[in-house]
Amino acid sequence: MSGYGEAILVMLAINIVVALAGYLPLAAGQLNLGIAGFMAVGGYTSAYLTSAYHLPMGVGMAAGAAAAGLLGLLVAVPVLRTSGIYLALATFALGQVIQAAFLNIEAVGAAAGYPVKPYAGFTVVLSVAFGVLVAVLLLSRTRFALLLTATKNDPLVTELFGVDVRAIRVAAFSLGALIAGIGGALYAHHYSYLEPQNFNIMLSVYIALYVLLGGTQTVAGPIVGAAFFTLLPELLRAGSHWRFVIFAVLIILVMAVRPEGLITGALARRLRFGKRREAAS
Amino acid sequence: MSLLALDDVGKNFGGLVVVKNLSFTVEAGQRVALIGPNGAGKSTVFNLITGVYPLTSGRVLFDGVDITHLPMRRRIGLGVARSFQNIRLMGHLSVVENIMLGQQPKAGGLAALLTPYRLMPRHRWIEEARAALDEAGLGAYADLSVDSLPYGVRKRVDLLRAVVANPKMLLLDEPAAGLNERETEDLHDALMAIAAKGVTLVVVEHDMHFVDRLCERVVVINFGEKIAEGTMAEVRASPLVREAYLGGDATVGAGHA
Incomplete structure (x- = not known):
């Protein structure tokens, strides 16, 4: 495969991972606008442990994921007391705080940036991303996923049927943070250099858009959304400056025509039905 | 011992008194209706029994357990399930x-x-x-x-979603509202079948013919207070009930009686 093709695929793989990180809380109706912050925690933790303590990359990445997940768990309890626009603002602020913190931590280069070793190549990035995807797909086949959707639909009724809605939300938020940590670690070890500016608010907004545009009702949604945002700008490259205008117009069009996202649960059910009918005939 | 007992229950929203000194009991296996004019506080009583709202005063006992302060998610485990007036299914x-x-x-x-x-x-x-x-x-x-x-x-x-939870007591908020005659008849049969399995029914309903056929006992509330209790015939005879339903104009009530 060409270098360009590989580069695009790596970008797509990382974007799918972070889209899944944004998807889990959104599946329960919680918008996390601080995903980039959790990516930073995962990336810097892994980079620091592998550079300063010469730990193997796998261990570094696992520790990065754990650190991001743990931070998610710690902040989920106070942050999830809010909801709707307030939750979005709280997570937005959290992302900014994390970014600002890394700007000031000398041990990882502060504003000057931090070189990362070892290097995670094409195969490593795609394998890890594939593993995350399989894990989330498995999770989407469980009662936990059913309760995420129920929580988003009607938290009061869900609670009346014996579900600890708060625990479900905290779990979704923390798992999302953990996956964002994996995405950040992949980013760090593939691009070999970390700067706090990499994890700015625009990245968090983009990740939220991947999920909202793709759809929050099935795992296919964030994958399609991430693919749309990764591949379309490349396809529009020929249009030079105008590509960003065309891209923005396309986003608006999609949101106008399919406000629940490109892939909805009803669409997925229809597709499955089609298959079943074909099999039956 | 009663399956459900409300003991001097009160509920205020700010300065507004919605339920006041309300006490009634429901025996295991009974079919009981909770009736009253619009805004009498019937749905609020369901919300107090299921823990959606905290009580301002009084106690709720279910199956011998004081559930007044029990989180709402724990109540279905004890056997309290409900349906909703405005059907709250999960659209996704x-x-x-x-x-x-x-x-x-x-x-x-x-x-x-x-x-x-x-x-x-x-x-x-x-x-x-x-x-x-x-x-x-x-x-x-x-x-x-x-x-x-x-x-x-x-x-x-x-309704089926609540039944599947295997409750001891089912709270039904206007189960017959919006149904046609045939559907109401089917609902009656379905509820009698559920009751035959030993499930206690508490029903809020405006269709008095439906209530009369389904329920053995009726509790009437108005402005959050119990004004009558007994069989349908007994509460119909109560002057307080007539006044609540027909308004203060006693001559109209007398004319129709």
């Missing part, structure tokens, strides 16, 4: 998945939560939910989105 889930939410009290624990049942052919949760739907004559709708269903069917799914 299919019919069979909505029924599966009713299984939740029996499917607790981390292992149950993380079992990828949708990858397992003929997993018992799906089979049980489908069987319940088939038994209720709703099997044909199992894989559809609830939003696509007609009103009467959604109402039946809402």
Whole structure:
């Protein structure tokens, strides 16, 4: 495969991972606008442990994921007391705080940036991303996923049927943070250099858009959304400056025509039905 | 011992008194109606029994346990389930998945939560939910989105979801509202069948003919206070009840009596 093709695929793989990180809380109706912050925690933790303590990359990445997940768990309890626009603002602020913190931590280069070793190549990035995807797909086949959707639909009724809605939300938020940590670690070890500016608010907004545009009702949604945002700008490259205008117009069009996202649960059910009918005939 | 006992229950929203000094009991296996004019506080009483609102004063006992301060998610485990006046099904889930939410009290624990049942052919949760739907004559709708269903069917799914939870007591908020004559008749039969299995029914309903046929006992409330209690014939004879339903104009009440 060409270098360009590989580069695009790596970008797509990382974007799918972070889209899944944004998807889990959104599946329960919680918008996390601080995903980039959790990516930073995962990336810097892994980079620091592998550079300063010469730990193997796998261990570094696992520790990065754990650190991001743990931070998610710690902040989920106070942050999830809010909801709707307030939750979005709280997570937005959290992302900014994390970014600002890394700007000031000398041990990882502060504003000057931090070189990362070892290097995670094409195969490593795609394998890890594939593993995350399989894990989330498995999770989407469980009662936990059913309760995420129920929580988003009607938290009061869900609670009346014996579900600890708060625990479900905290779990979704923390798992999302953990996956964002994996995405950040992949980013760090593939691009070999970390700067706090990499994890700015625009990245968090983009990740939220991947999920909202793709759809929050099935795992296919964030994958399609991430693919749309990764591949379309490349396809529009020929249009030079105008590509960003065309891209923005396309986003608006999609949101106008399919406000629940490109892939909805009803669409997925229809597709499955089609298959079943074909099999039956 | 009564299955349900409200003991001097009061509920204020700010300065507004919605329920006042309300006491009544429901015996196990009974079919009881809670009736009263619009805004009498009937739905509020259901919300107090299920823990949606905290009580301002008084106690609620269920099956010998004081559940006044019990979190609402713990009440279904004791056997309190309810349906909703404005049908609250999960629009993003299919019919069979909505029924599966009713299984939740029996499917607790981390292992149950993380079992990828949708990858397992003929997993018992799906089979049980489908069987319940088939038994209720709703099997044909199992894989559809609830939003696509007609009103009467959604109402039946809402009821079935509560029944699947195996409650000891079922609180039904206006189960017959919006149903046509045929659907109301079917609902009556369905509720009698549920009661025959030993489930206690407490019904808020405006259709007095329906209440008269279904319920053995009636509790009448107005402005959050109990004004009468007894059989339908007994409460009909109460002057307080007549006044509540027909307004202060006693001559109109007398004329129709």
